[in-house]
Amino acid sequence: MDSATKKELQILACKxxxxxxxxxxxxxxxxxxxxxxxxxxxxYLYFKHMNIDPKNPKMANRDRFVLSKGHAAPALxxxxxxxxxxxxxxxxxxxxxxxxxxxxxxxxxxxxxDMSTGSLGQGxxxxxxxxxxxxxxxxxxxxxxxxxxxxxxxxxxxxxxxxAGNKGLSNLTAFVDYNNLQIDGTIGEVNSAEPIxxxxxxxxxxxxxxxxxxxxxxxxxxxxxxAIDKPVAIIAKTVKGKGVSYMENAVNWHGxxxxxxxxxxxxxxxxxTLKSLQ
Amino acid sequence: MSEVxxxxxxxxxxxxxxxxxKKRDDFIVMDAxxxxxxxxxxxxxxxxxxxxxxxxAEQNMMGIAAGIAATGxxxxxxxxxxxxxxxxxxxxxxxIAYPHLNVIIxxxxxxxxxxxxxxxxxCCEDIALMRSIPGMTIINPADETEAKKAVFAAIEADGPVxxxxxxxxxxxxxxxxxxxxxxxxxxxxxxxxVTIIATGLMVNEALEAYELLKAEGINARIINMATIKxxxxxxxxxxxxxxxxxxxxxxxxxxxxxxxAVSELLSENYPVPVVxxxxxxxxxxxxxxxxxxxxxxxRAANIVEKTKIAIxxxx
Numbered sequence: 001m002d003s004a005t006k007k008e009l010q011i012l013a014c015k016x017x018x019x020x021x022x023x024x025x026x027x028x029x030x031x032x033x034x035x036x037x038x039x040x041x042x043x044y045l046y047f048k049h050m051n052i053d054p055k056n057p058k059m060a061n062r063d064r065f066v067l068s069k070g071h072a073a074p075a076l077x078x079x080x081x082x083x084x085x086x087x088x089x090x091x092x093x094x095x096x097x098x099x100x101x102x103x104x105x106x107x108x109x110x111x112x113x114d115m116s117t118g119s120l121g122q123g124x125x126x127x128x129x130x131x132x133x134x135x136x137x138x139x140x141x142x143x144x145x146x147x148x149x150x151x152x153x154x155x156x157x158x159x160x161x162x163x164a165g166n167k168g169l170s171n172l173t174a175f176v177d178y179n180n181l182q183i184d185g186t187i188g189e190v191n192s193a194e195p196i197x198x199x200x201x202x203x204x205x206x207x208x209x210x211x212x213x214x215x216x217x218x219x220x221x222x223x224x225x226x227a228i229d230k231p232v233a234i235i236a237k238t239v240k241g242k243g244v245s246y247m248e249n250a251v252n253w254h255g256x257x258x259x260x261x262x263x264x265x266x267x268x269x270x271x272x273t274l275k276s277l278q
Numbered sequence: 279m280s281e282v283x284x285x286x287x288x289x290x291x292x293x294x295x296x297x298x299x300k301k302r303d304d305f306i307v308m309d310a311x312x313x314x315x316x317x318x319x320x321x322x323x324x325x326x327x328x329x330x331x332x333x334x335a336e337q338n339m340m341g342i343a344a345g346i347a348a349t350g351x352x353x354x355x356x357x358x359x360x361x362x363x364x365x366x367x368x369x370x371x372x373x374i375a376y377p378h379l380n381v382i383i384x385x386x387x388x389x390x391x392x393x394x395x396x397x398x399x400x401c402c403e404d405i406a407l408m409r410s411i412p413g414m415t416i417i418n419p420a421d422e423t424e425a426k427k428a429v430f431a432a433i434e435a436d437g438p439v440x441x442x443x444x445x446x447x448x449x450x451x452x453x454x455x456x457x458x459x460x461x462x463x464x465x466x467x468x469x470x471x472v473t474i475i476a477t478g479l480m481v482n483e484a485l486e487a488y489e490l491l492k493a494e495g496i497n498a499r500i501i502n503m504a505t506i507k508x509x510x511x512x513x514x515x516x517x518x519x520x521x522x523x524x525x526x527x528x529x530x531x532x533x534x535x536x537x538x539a540v541s542e543l544l545s546e547n548y549p550v551p552v553v554x555x556x557x558x559x560x561x562x563x564x565x566x567x568x569x570x571x572x573x574x575x576x577r578a579a580n581i582v583e584k585t586k587i588a589i590x591x592x593x
Contacts, residue, residue, distance in 0.1 A: 064349070107348065107377050115348050116377040119368060125338045126373055129345020129353075132330065136306060137351060156369070159338035167330075 001216050005048075007277060009215045012082060013043045014274040017243045018267065019078030023094035023101070025263040030095060030103070033253040035075035037179040037212070037238040038146055042067075042079045044218045045144055054084035057111045063141050064130045066115040068123025069148035069177060070104040071255070076113070077101050085112035121154025123147070124174060128164045131172035131231075142226075146175045150182030152193045158203070164231040165204030172231040173222065174205075177212060179240035181251045200233040212236025245269060284447035287478075288386040290425030291443050292317025295354065295384075297426070298433060299325045305352035305433065308343060310336045315445075316356040316386040336361045340369035340381075347379035352433060355381065359388035359442060363404035370438070375411045378437045382429075388418075389529035390557055390574050391446040391479065393567035400562035406534020408440040409507050415460060416507040418442040418528075418536075420481035421451045424504055427458035435460060444529070446567040448479045463510035469497035472589050473517035473524050474581060477503045477536045479571075480527035480555070486578035491585060498585060509539045511547075518550045523588040525553050527581050529571075532556040551591035553584045 001009075016039050024030035046052065050063040067076050074094060081088040086100070093099035100109045104118025114130070117123040127145035134141045147157065164172055176196055184190050193199065197207040206228045210217040218236070225232035240254070241247025244266045258266055295307060299321050311334045313319040322329040332339035336357050346353040355362075362385040363370070374381045385404060392400045408416050415435060419425040425443060432439040439460075457464075463475070467488050476484035481502045491498045499521055501513060518524060524544065526537035537554030544552055557574055571577060 060350070066345075115345065116372070119372040121337075122341050122344075122369055122373045125341020125369070126345035126348060128338075129342035129347075130349050131345075132342060133306075133346045133349040133351050136328075137349075139349075156335075156337045156341065159332075159335035160341065163332060163335070163338060163342065 001219050006215055009043060009047065011274065011277050012047055013039050014270055014277060015082055016043055016075060016078040018270050019081060019088065019091045020074040021244065021258065021263065021266045021270065023074045023077065023091045024257045026092040027095035028257045030074050030257055031071040031255045032074065033181065033240040033247055034069060034148060034177065034179065035072045036242045036244060036247065037240045038072050038177040039075050039242065040213050040215055040218060041146060041175050041177065041236060042075050044215055046079045046083045049222055050144065051141065054112065057085055061139050061141050064114045064143045066123045066127040066145040067105055067117055068127065068145045069120065069151050070117030070123060073103065073105050076105060080112040120148065120151040121156035124157055124160040127172060127174070128160045128169060131164065131169040132167065134171055135169065142171045142173065144173050146177055149176055149178045149180065149187050150190065152176060152196065153191050161200060161203040161205060168229065169231045170229045173225045173234065174231070175212070175234045175236050177238055178235055179238045181240045181254065183254050185251060197233070197235050204230060206230045206232045207235060208232065209235045210237070212238040213242055243270060243273065283450045285422040285450055286444055286447045287419050287422060287425040288317045288443040288445060290419070290422035291384055291386065291429055291441065292320040294426040294429035295321040296324055298429065299328065303328065305354060306330060306346055308332055308339055308353065308355045310334055310339050310357045310361065312357055316384065318356045336366040337369045340366040341373050343381045344373035344379050347381045348377065353381055354384055356384040356386065358399060358401070359385040359404040360399055360401035363407045363440065364401060367407055371411050374438050375414055378413050380437065382432050382439045382441060384441050384443065386443040387445045388442045389444060389478070390562045390570050390576065391444055391529060391567040393445065393570060394564050396564035397561040402531045402557040402562070403534070404442060405506055405530050405536065409534060409539065413437050414507060415439040415505065416442070417460065417505050418478040419504050420478060420502055421448060423450060423452040423454065423456055424458055427456065428504065431458060431460050442478065444479055446479065449482045451482055451485065458504065461505050461508045461510055463501045463503045463513040465499060465513065466502050467498065467500035469499035470521050471497045472585055473499040473501060473521045474527060474585060475501045475503050475514065475524060475536065475540055476527040477506060478529050480529055480576060483576065483578045484527055484581055487581035487585065490578060490582050496585065496589070503536055506536050506539055509543060511543050514540055514543055515548055518544050518548045523551045523592045525555060525581060525584045525588045527555040529576055530556050532558055551588050553588040555580055555584045
């Protein structure tokens with residue numbers, strides 16, 4: 001990736017993070033930590049990788065995205081808004097009565113959302129169904145999904161992995177947002193699914209381990225994945241709360257909104273980052 | 279008297295899928311390692327490339343179906359009622375019904391008439407579970423003919439459809455001229471003393487009860503309620519107004535099924551006595567299906583008994 005492209009993506013990621021904080025602060029609820037950790041993945045997919053058209057969100061042969069870790073909705077909404085699916089101003093209506101921006105993704109009402117998710121473990125099955133549909137009906141689009149590292153404790157994830165591996169769904173790529181934290185503590189303290197890569201490999205997937213906050217590595221992994229004749233799991237090591245100092249690697253920011261003072265601090269930090277990039 | 283033809287509704291379902299498969303190729307059929315039992319095997323044999331077996335993973339199967347439907351394609355998934363409505367309830371609720379996706383769930387081996395497999399497989403709660411989900415259509419056909427016609431209607435329906443089929447061979451009541459419409463009850467026998475609203479294999483029992491009651495001078499109206507949701511409120515309210523007492527008959531728990539749906543409608547709109555016949559808040563057990571239907575009181579004679587109670591409660 002050339003440095004101009006990288007800078008452009010970093011600026012976009014910073015704007016997405018500002019959108020996440022704005023949304024969660026306005027809602028006085030939501031999940032900033034896991035939204036900030038997967039920001040680069042979603043930004044890269046929607047701005048550089050997927051075949052999509054914000055003016056035609058239901059385009060028949062578009063690539064599909066399923067946010068299996070649906071609680072990272074603030075990140076998805078911010079990416080969709082900045083990509084032009086709806087107004088950026090809408091982000092501050094997150095979780096409000098009358099807003100299209102439900103607490104978790106709602107495909108019926110939000111332009112650009114391909115699948116309703118929120119109940120953990122279910123999104124990957126839907127992504128598998130989409131990948132199967134693409135192949136079965138000869139439409140040849142790709143399907144991407146992002147799982148949480150805590151989410152993969154759900155048994156359904158491995159039912160889906162087994163099926164996708166057995167059917168050789170090479171048009172399916174699943175990221176695991178490996179930020180090492182879930183609500184009750186670290187992955188290890190709760191019920192670790194490690195070794196995550198070995199588990200996917202056992203189900204006949206290819207795996208790639210990357211730094212999931214690094215655009216070069218995301219690009220490289222997706223390019224590699226496209227050439228692999230199997231479903232691919234990209235184990236993306238990320239920092240929970242990335243970009244906001246007091247939220248980084250702090251489990252208490254999994255599902256809490258900043259108060260006015262901490263909101264101002266977060267916005268100041270992110271705006272400084274943005275300024276340094278521009 | 280000629281021998282009555284008996285066919286399980288699941289066989290009608292399998293035959294309908296096969297027939298549909300010959301007419302159109304815009305849908306996928308899935309099963310969870312029960313194709314021979316659910317009868318999706320008929321489709322699988324003829325169209326192996328259009329059939330996907332998910333293995334014994336019903337939750338994933340429902341999610342995959344949701345994903346297929348989210349791409350604008352049609353999909354029919356099958357398992358036993360216990361594992362479809364029961365085990366995969368939340369996947370049906372969140373992945374299929376919340377986005378109102380066009381998934382047909384063909385749930386077979388419903389009710390006590392599963393027989394020898396016993397309680398773990400005798401699902402008498404599925405209608406209650408599915409009825410609680412917004413936007414879900416529930417169809418419980420009475421015979422092979424209705425099962426087929428219901429499948430043809432379901433594939434054109436908007437949103438998710440839960441179809442309930444039985445394992446036991448039951449009399450074929452309807453001929454090819456029978457008109458099936460989702461959301462419409464059908465009056466099978468005229469009568470003004472009382473109304474018996476039946477669904478599934480209890481429809482045939484209700485028709486037998488009609489004759490028994492007639493011999494005692496009671497003219498019962500018989501309604502086949504194949505669609506339990508959305509309930510045909512017009513036909514129920516008309517029956518309540520014209521006959522003043524209702525009996526419901528279903529091979530399902532008395533909690534949450536057809537009897538509850540009818541009671542809920544009438545208690546708010548036109549209260550008349552409603553006497554429910556069904557599985558009386560108990561688990562089943564192993565045994566031959568006909569004997570279980572006798573033991574659990576799901577026979578014409580039991581309907582007659584309940585009908586007399588309903589009439590005695592009339593104001």
